[in-house]
């Protein structure tokens with residue numbers, strides 16, 4: 001493989017607001033290659049499972065409700081140094097603290113509806129990609 005991978009979701013608000021193309025364009029222009037991509041909707045149960053690591057955090061219930069509130073777009077992206085470079089591209093969790101030119105600065109509405117997810121480690125990128133995609137959906 002040319003580089004390593006990260007996993008991302010375009011979150012429900014950004015999908016509803018027709019920003020799939022704009023956000024994906026920023027990813028491609030930053031050098032990420034789309035390995036796998038699908039539009040789908042998480043049930044509350046699946047969203048709960050995806051965010052199980054945050055189970056004890058105060059925002060967990062709201063996050064699960066939000067992430068199951070409408071369709072999302074899930075993607076596996078490939079690039080050298082994918083996880084760290086992607087987190088730079090998306091910017092801080094809270095859009096008020098996100099740097100100019102980052103995806104969240106441009107598209108996020110709030111700390112919760114912050115447009116995109118990005119894996120926080122190589123290990124989680126694998127786990128999260130496997131959560132959505134089988135081997136024959138990756139190219």
Ligand code: RTP
Nearest residue numbers: 059063092093111112113114116117118119120
């Ligand atoms: P993500 O996992 O979505 O890429 O975001 P992140 O690493 O920057 O933030 P994380 O701490 O993993 O939190 C996951 C998602 O939970 C929502 N959140 N809400 N209300 C709050 O204080 C709060 N804090 C986090 C956000 O949607 C965040 O992306």
Ligand code: MG
Nearest residue numbers: 117118119120
């Ligand atoms: Mg996170």
